Amino acid sequence: MQKTAQQNYGDDPLKVRDTDQYKDEYVHGFVDKWDELIDWDGRANSEGDFFIQALKERGAKKILDVASGTGFHSVQLMKAGFEVTSADGSPEMLAKAFENARKRGHILRTVHADWRWLNRDVHDLYDAVICLGNSFTHLHNENDRRKALAEFYATLRHDGILILDQRNYDAILDHKIQPTHNYYYCGDNVSASPEYVDDSLARFRYEFPDKSVYHLNMFPLRKDYTRRLMKEVGFQKVTTYGDFQETYREAEPDFYIHIAEKNYHQQEDNE
Structure with missing residues (x-):
């Protein structure tokens, strides 16, 4: 595999608003440093068992991690006893995830897949799909977002759930509030901040x-x-949490976590 050293956004980086750009963003050098940004131990402490409990409470056992990145959540869930398949659109990320899991005594089942054609490459049904790490925001086109969500929906069992997170872009767009990185990016001396933001682009500098x-x-x-x-x-049904809490002030959370349920609950219809 050829390892590209530098990202390439062309002459005007602010004009690059294309879903397929992710293939060129996660160059080897960036992927190699990604775990410095996350800090596995720090992130595990900040999240606690939120995702593990959310999955267990809904009876999920078989999980598809569609944004495995360097493998943090896949490994955490495997350690907790879940059956996990790890997918990502970046071969570099998948290779790093496999290596990280192996160092921790686990063998990842990996699939290289683009969400927009997920079921072309993933031929199974799952109790839960997780799409974490602000990954869904790589989709710049609404048709791509709808297509990806429909693919997630299709790979779930009839009572399956989707767990998807995102930055609190409302606070960034409306109030110019900088995220504090208390929960997701726990690495020491690592800066992750918005360099430019408008209604259709958030360019982050790391x-x-x-x-x-x-x-x-x-x-x-x-x-x-x-x-x-x-x-x-x-x-x-969609339940939204702010930094792992169901009750929050709109401007406070760094991240939102959405838990979307495929099954229809008649008793909750009037909530």
């Missing part, structure tokens, strides 16, 4: 202790918009 700098161009999803899309593709 700076590491060795002074290396990388960027990601993402779509700034608003919370209610994401919830609406989930329901429009068929999910019956």
Whole structure:
């Protein structure tokens, strides 16, 4: 595999608003530093057992991690006894995830897949799909977002759930509040901040202790918009948490976590 050293956004990085750009963003150097940004131990402490309990409470056992990245959540769930398949659109990320899991005594079942054609590459049904790490915001086109959600929906059992997270872009767009990184990006001396934001682009700058700098161009999803899309593709109930809490002030959370249920609950219809 050829390892690209530098990201390439062309002459005007702010014009790069294309879903397929993710293939060129996760170059080897950035992937190699990703775990510095996350800090597995720090992130495990900040999340606690939120995802494990959410899955267990809903009876999920077989999980598809569609944004495995370097493998953090896949490994955490495997350690907790779940059956996990790890998918990602970046071969570099999948290779790093497999290596990280092996170092911790686990063998990852990996699939290289683009969400928009997920069921072309993943031929199974799951109790839960998880899409974490602000990954869904790599989709710049609404048709891509709808297609991906429909693919997630299709790979779930009749009573399956989707867990999807996103940055609190509402706070960034409306109030110019900088995220605090208390929960998701726990690495020491690592900077992850918005360099430019408008209604259709959030360009984030990532700076590491060795002074290396990388960027990601993402779509700034608003919370209610994401919830609406989930329901429009068929999910019956969507519960949203702010930094792992169901009760929160709109401006406070760094991240929102949506849990979307495919099954119809008649007794909850009047809630």
